[in-house]
Amino acid sequence: MQHSSRPMERRDLGAVAAMFASAFRGGRIAPGLEAYLEAFCFGHPQLAPEIGSQVYENEAGELSAAILCVPLRFRVDGQPVTARLLCNFMAVGETGARGAACLSRHFRAKRHDFLFSDTASDASATHWKTGGGRILPIQSLEWCRVFRPLSACARRLHRSLRGEAGALLLSPLGLLDEGARRHRPLLVAHMPDGMTVEQVGATQFLVETRPMFGRFSIHPDWDPSEFAWLSRMVAANPSLGPLNFALMRDTSGATVGAAAYCGVGRGRASVLNLLCLEGRERESVAALLADLDRQGYCEARGMTQPFLMHALQAQKHMSFRHRGFFCIAGRLPALHRALDQDLVYAEGLSSESWSRLLTDF
Template sequence: MHGQIARTNTMLREAMQHASRPMERRDLGAVAAMFASAFRGGRIAPGLEAYLERFCFGHPQTSPEVGSRVYESETGELSAAILCVPLRFRVEGQPVTARLLCNFMAVGETGARGAACLSRYFRAKRHDFLFSDTASDASATHWKTGGGRIMPIQSLEWCRVFRPVSAGARSLHRILRGEAGALVLAPLSLLDKAARRRRPLLVAHMPDGVSVQEVGATQFLVEARPMLGRFSVHPDWDPSEFAWLSQMVEANPALGPLRFSLIRDATGASIGTAAYCGTGQGRASVLNLVCLEGRERESVAGLLADFDRQGYCEARGATQPFLMRALQAHRHMSFRHRGFFCIAGRMPALHRALDQDLVYAEGLSSETWSRLLTDF
């Protein structure tokens, strides 16, 4: 009896594995329809299929082994999918291809079976390094069941408001967040000026001796790479991958142009770097902020002061353990849940880094830039 049960379980696992397969270009139409059904009430936006092709197959490291995955039923119908982006990381100096798991979707009668099959495939013991920074509560349960870990601090978003009237108005509708919104909301600047006079702490001041300079992508990489060395797990950002990620950011109209900043102290030495996006006088979306150990307060304060100087109404970014004290030192700073940050893998070095809060994965090396979150 035990032998028969074991054979049956083996057959079931083989059947499920056969039904789960790498996504191919011929699946784009079905995946677009599935995405629309799962996340957009069935409406397929113009350009969605073309974007999915770029998202799923455009990365220079994409291959069937590390790309997106679908579930195909016995009738040949796709009823579940997980979109994946391969990203190069260093884990204690060793190059590793991590898989960023993004949209997890299932539809139709066989959707539940497909979701279970894909969840079984993406178990921690089968892969070196998996992560997601936008998991829902249901997805987080799948991660934990499969041997993953949920990181509570990285699951938060910080927000610093500079001009509360404009920031509140822009939150009412997406169209008000772009350059057109800046024109519509221009009269509110008078109310913000009054609010800032009444509440001086809304103004972010540059620390003594600190300066912030806009730089190009090349200089950002030169300065940021040594600073990433404080983390035992961090993005590699090789030139081809960084170029692709930058192009994907620039293609997202909801974010605005991609910019890079260098933060210096009174001696002119670099103490921090940042990558962010912003449109008009709206929101500055901080993708990455990395600095020298011990210079977190100056780097955070300098960057926020520079955003205030440029006229942004607010700044937002992902929370990291090494930045918490520096962020909490600011008035008019708030934190909210943005999606569960989940991570899994079979590498002992990865778990050592997690235990010591030495994992850095956000912004350009996360799902923040995806139009599938903010568009379509």
């Protein structure tokens, strides 16, 4: 049998689950992993073999390498383009290295319109650069705004404390945090004068974010079927908590910002998407953080974006850390023009942030 790379098929799920467990989880195949891989790799409403996950099959007919991919619809200078979000890159066995090299060649920039990954390792980032890709340093950072430092620290140290049960166990720390907030008032996030935050449904969120995409040459398309699937995938990740949509409004009642975020109890708020009209970055960021503080979250985190950098840096008790290399590649000239001008927007729902494969199984 010839060895080659080919599109992943449903019959490969068991082998890919075993490969994932071997590469990332010490060989243990967790319950539910194969079912989740099926939803992840084959659930997208516009999936086609040529834009899905890719596997390497060796001479013996065994899989020894794979790259899990999710097709995502984007607009590039107004034109619809299907990007491929490259997620878990894995290889096992004696032919794994050969398979990994074969898959790397398959995903060279000159072969595809638009590829990206927001969680690449250092080794993977090197492969991206070798294949004609680019690394976006700002999008490779995660921002973190702490509201209640003791609770936030405890939850970081103990994953078991991140759910609703953890909120009960951490109640005594909440009292200490309130004392810390009185002693250090800058821990409290204040709502800007005249700003309000309103919780809305997905439909209104989609309508209100359309004008905010106007500043970008490349941005998610978020057609209803894809957005519904992405929302279901977020809901399938219990560690994130329920998905919420919020609009930030100014004194006149006009919408100037929008956010999609998840959170559980008094734990972490994971901000998936944060958008705003051009020139309204500071009040949009400040209003969202003030509302998350009001709800009792101990901290908020999200992907850093160039257009938000100054607004985020203006916040007290804000920090930044490396979250994984954001890599992007493709043969479209419009893609490279947009990259040169920081006019690419891809994060949150249109990234790997919602995947259970990052932290679960």
